[in-house]
Amino acid sequence: MDPIIAAIHADPYPYYAQLRAEGGLVFHQGLKLWVASSAQAVAAVLAHPDCHVRPSHEPVPQAIAQGMAGKVFGQLMRMNEGERQRCPRAAIEPGLALIDVNEVNALVGARLITPGPDGLYAAMFRGPVCVVAALLGFSPAQGRAISELTADFVACLSPLSDQAQLDTAHVAAEQLKGYFIELLDDPNNRSALLAGIRQRFAVTSTDSESLIANLIGLFSQTYEATAGLIGNALLALIRNPQLDSAQVDDVIVDDLIAEVQRFDPSVQNTRRFVAAPCEIDGVSLNAGDVILVLLASANRDPQLNDDPDGFLLDRPNRRSFTFGAGRHQCPGQVLAISIASATLRKILTLKPALDRLTWRYRPSLNGRIPLFA
Ligand code: HEM
Numbered sequence: 001m002d003p004i005i006a007a008i009h010a011d012p013y014p015y016y017a018q019l020r021a022e023g024g025l026v027f028h029q030g031l032k033l034w035v036a037s038s039a040q041a042v043a044a045v046l047a048h049p050d051c052h053v054r055p056s057h058e059p060v061p062q063a064i065a066q067g068m069a070g071k072v073f074g075q076l077m078r079m080n081e082g083e084r085q086r087c088p089r090a091a092i093e094p095g096l097a098l099i100d101v102n103e104v105n106a107l108v109g110a111r112l113i114t115p116g117p118d119g120l121y122a123a124m125f126r127g128p129v130c131v132v133a134a135l136l137g138f139s140p141a142q143g144r145a146i147s148e149l150t151a152d153f154v155a156c157l158s159p160l161s162d163q164a165q166l167d168t169a170h171v172a173a174e175q176l177k178g179y180f181i182e183l184l185d186d187p188n189n190r191s192a193l194l195a196g197i198r199q200r201f202a203v204t205s206t207d208s209e210s211l212i213a214n215l216i217g218l219f220s221q222t223y224e225a226t227a228g229l230i231g232n233a234l235l236a237l238i239r240n241p242q243l244d245s246a247q248v249d250d251v252i253v254d255d256l257i258a259e260v261q262r263f264d265p266s267v268q269n270t271r272r273f274v275a276a277p278c279e280i281d282g283v284s285l286n287a288g289d290v291i292l293v294l295l296a297s298a299n300r301d302p303q304l305n306d307d308p309d310g311f312l313l314d315r316p317n318r319r320s321f322t323f324g325a326g327r328h329q330c331p332g333q334v335l336a337i338s339i340a341s342a343t344l345r346k347i348l349t350l351k352p353a354l355d356r357l358t359w360r361y362r363p364s365l366n367g368r369i370p371l372f373a
Pocket of ligand 1: 053089096218219221225266323329
């Protein structure tokens, strides 16, 4: 086991506990990076101004720098510090925070979901992006095309992708941009979310490329992480048969999603790149150092949650790093949780034979996303 393989291991949590026992922030000789595993170290790294989301010598991964996917990547708030993060974030975050849960429920409710593995795949990997597309004012048919394009585009974010996948990602980025050019030109767009984002964006910038890149970023950020949350909630029902899925009502679904995101997060880790010499949690770091930030381990730290390895639907004062912390903290948390809850509720009304499903985790360096068969 190592801290990267752990993301898709059947049960990485005892290993994370071992890492925490060896120290919150420790250098891993094999991977040649620092590993932050305790809640204290994870919080300190995410809060530190010199811990950046990209290495300063490679703001865009070389493998995609020459194409459209690289152009989008280079403008994402997720991949920038300073003004290039703060400006798009200030335009987008307030709108996401005001999402109407009833609207999300209605959009998920209107989707056709079938109970077999193919239906679950579509509910996990297509539905959430279709909901975000609808909230921005795209038609259902456009949403379906956009969810396919997003699947192709996100390949550019993973170092595991091959050249053919990267070529497809460039084409997808170009097409997603085309969808947004048309959307932003459409005088009949009625989306309150899009109107608010445009209005706030115009206050600080006229750079429509940055606006479009960060709107595409909403799809790519939604895609795998929300699929994983829905999938890991289904796994929790399979692993805890006492939570009889036929009896799980609306309240329990909300509690279940809240505990699953902490207990078995779809985003297990993120990375930071040290931009200047600094000291964190008593450890001296040099410019150029890389830190693997184990969000999923911090969630199981007894310093953060009492009885951290217990799966407790009614957990008091639940605390979690699954959505990050600090200046890059996920602005889509409320939306992601409402999409996942609505989707799980809809899946459960179909009374799926959960005990007959098998699964494996999708290959990934940071995502914990089950694929059902
Ligand atoms: C279960 C689903 C999700 C999880 C677990 C998740 C998790 C995260 C995490 C951990 C980060 C911070 C990464 C870092 O600091 O290195 C992040 C950032 C972000 N997320 Fe989410 N996310 C989810 C869904 C969404 C959705 C639905 C949206 C929007 C529609 C979204 C939009 C964003 C954006 C724009 C950022 C970048 C923020 C910034 O850099 O300032 N996420 N997310």
